[in-house]
Amino acid sequence: MNTMAVRAVGVGGMASLSRFKGALVGAVLGDCVGGEFEGAEEVPMENVLRHLNGLDDETKGDGTLEYSDDTAMARCVVQSLLTRAGFDEQDMARRFAKEYSLAPGRGYGSGVIQVLKKLSSSQLSDVYQPARDQFNGRGSFGNGGAMRVAPFALAFPDLSDVKKYSRSGAMLTHSCSLGYNGAVLQALAVHLSLQGALELPAQFLDKLISEMEEVEDEEASRNDARALKEAEKPFCERLYRLRDLMDRSKVSIEEVICELGNGIAALHSVPTAIFCVLHCLQPRESLPPHYGGLERTMAYSLALGGDTDTIACMAGAIAGAHYGIEVIPEAWMKCCEGAKEAEVTAQRLHALYHQRAQGGASAPGRGGGLGGEAPATGDEPL
Numbered sequence: 001m002n003t004m005a006v007r008a009v010g011v012g013g014m015a016s017l018s019r020f021k022g023a024l025v026g027a028v029l030g031d032c033v034g035g036e037f038e039g040a041e042e043v044p045m046e047n048v049l050r051h052l053n054g055l056d057d058e059t060k061g062d063g064t065l066e067y068s069d070d071t072a073m074a075r076c077v078v079q080s081l082l083t084r085a086g087f088d089e090q091d092m093a094r095r096f097a098k099e100y101s102l103a104p105g106r107g108y109g110s111g112v113i114q115v116l117k118k119l120s121s122s123q124l125s126d127v128y129q130p131a132r133d134q135f136n137g138r139g140s141f142g143n144g145g146a147m148r149v150a151p152f153a154l155a156f157p158d159l160s161d162v163k164k165y166s167r168s169g170a171m172l173t174h175s176c177s178l179g180y181n182g183a184v185l186q187a188l189a190v191h192l193s194l195q196g197a198l199e200l201p202a203q204f205l206d207k208l209i210s211e212m213e214e215v216e217d218e219e220a221s222r223n224d225a226r227a228l229k230e231a232e233k234p235f236c237e238r239l240y241r242l243r244d245l246m247d248r249s250k251v252s253i254e255e256v257i258c259e260l261g262n263g264i265a266a267l268h269s270v271p272t273a274i275f276c277v278l279h280c281l282q283p284r285e286s287l288p289p290h291y292g293g294l295e296r297t298m299a300y301s302l303a304l305g306g307d308t309d310t311i312a313c314m315a316g317a318i319a320g321a322h323y324g325i326e327v328i329p330e331a332w333m334k335c336c337e338g339a340k341e342a343e344v345t346a347q348r349l350h351a352l353y354h355q356r357a358q359g360g361a362s363a364p365g366r367g368g369g370l371g372g373e374a375p376a377t378g379d380e381p382l
């Protein structure tokens with residue numbers, strides 16, 4: 001593979017504000033622009049490009065492309081992490097439930113709706129129980145934990161914290177390891193991208209593999225993989241496939257879908273999103289030469305079809321953390337509901353992250369420190 005990385009222009013150093021904004025806004029954009037093709041089996045690239053070109057239409061109003069459950073839940077994660085200055089599962093669960101009750105029409109899956117309804121009960125003593133009860137006690141392995149996980153990478157500078165809390169956050173709705181480990185993988189990808197690790201793509205992938213080797217070594221993960229007749233370490237196996245695809249000089253959309261998938265299972269979408277980012281670090285024949293890396297990543301993610309909003313959302317977070325906010329077209333920002341808000345909240349996460357990095361953040365759950373201006377009422381503006 002060509003390890004000559006594309007230079008990220010104006011993105012600043014490791015964990016710069018530009019990268020934080022890029023990650024959070026990139027996720028929102030992916031969700032909003034990806035909604036158009038969600039569930040489509042085949043998406044010709046010309047349709048994708050027509051859709052993206054349409055975003056430049058000045059006559060359209062602000063926020064015409066609405067965000068879906070991906071962003072709705074990610075906003076809850078952000079609000080909770082900021083308000084509690086760390087991870088507080090009770091608070092986060094309450095916010096998910098409240099968000100769903102206020103705006104149930106954001107495209108939630110039927111499985112997660114049952115969990116969210118149970119989470120709204122004031123009688124509930126263990127907020128992880130509703131997710132555990134799903135699917136006869138097996139739990140969900142969908143990508144719903146991964147789609148909303150980026151803010152964890154933006155709140156915790158320490159890699160072991162990112163792993164620990166992204167896992168716990170996902171387990172509020174996805175208790176199968178093939179669900180929550182997907183969230184851990186996505187959070188790790190955003191974390192590494194924030195550090196500038198995509199400058200060296202091969203090493204970036206090596207690091208993800210070595211981390212996931214450890215994550216998937218846990219007994220629960222091994223048991224789930226066995227029960228579902230997957231490889232011993234399913235995410236690692238997919239990352240090895242991903243590496244093979246990167247080594248090929250030419251790879252078709254069909255091959256990517258066949259090897260990595262484009263579905264709603266975390267296993268069939270998180271490695272796919274990571275592939276989209278890596279594949280689009282360089283200019284590609286099928287994509288307009290004037291496109292930058294972030295635009296290429298978006299277009300390519302949509303052209304895969306399937307769960308396009310979530311795949312583009314996850315790819316958008318990783319790519320945005322790499323390229324920074326400066327490369328995001330202003331017209332795209334304007335069209336997408338929640339993009340401007342994400343730019344503002346990214347700044348608060350950036351402050352929390354750096355406060356933690358300097359050892360200054362208060363313990364999770366105490367609600368003090370940055371962003372901890374109010375108890376968790378769930379209705380503070382962002």
Ligand SMILES: [Mg+2]
Nearest residue numbers: 068069070309
């Ligand atoms: Mg969605």
